[in-house]
Amino acid sequence: MIGVLVTFTQTDKFDLSTVAKIAGELRGPFEGMAGLRFKSFMLDEDGVRARNFYVWDDEDKARAFFTAELVDKVPGIYGVPPTVEFLDIVGFVDNSGT
Template sequence: MIIAITKFRLPKPVSREEAREIFLSTAPKYQGASGLLRKHYVMWEDGSTVGGVYLWNSCSEAEAMYTESWKAFVRGKYGTEPSVTYLDNPITVDNISEEILSNG
C-alpha cells in the first residue's frame, strides 16, 4: 500500500466550516477511484493549509490520480499549486475493522 499526502497553501486562511464545505463539494470525485482505499481531508490549525492523506492500493494507482488535470482542478478550486508526497505503507492497523492490513 501507498500513502500519498497532498498539501496546498491557501491564498487566505479558511475556517473549519469553510474547509468542511469545500471538502464536501469535492469528496464525490474520489468515491470509486480505482485503488483508493481511504481519503482523509486535513487542514492545518491556522486554516492556511489544507490537503489530504490517501491510502492507495499501489503507487501506480496513486500516480494515476495526480495528473496535470488533477493539479489544474486543485489550482482552480484552491488558487494554489499542490504538492504530493508518496510514502510506502507496509502495515496498517485498522481499529474500526479490527484488522491489520499488509500488502506483503
C-alpha cells in the same frame, strides 16, 4: 500500499467551513474509486495548510490519478497550487471494522 499527501498552503488562513464545504462537495467522486482505500480532508491547527491524505492499494493507480492536468486543476478549488508527496506505507492499523 502507498500514501499520498497533498498540501495546499495559504498566506492567509483557510476558513474551516470553506474546507468542510469542499470536502462535502468532492466526496462523491472518491466513493468506490478503484484502488483508493481511504481519503481524508484535513486542515492544520493553524489554518494555513489544508491537506488531503490518500491511501491507495496500488502505486500505479495512485500515480495515474495525480496527473499534471489534475494538479493544474485543483488551484481553482483551493485557491493555491498543491504539493504532492508519495509516501511508502510501511505499517498500517485499521480499526474501522471494530
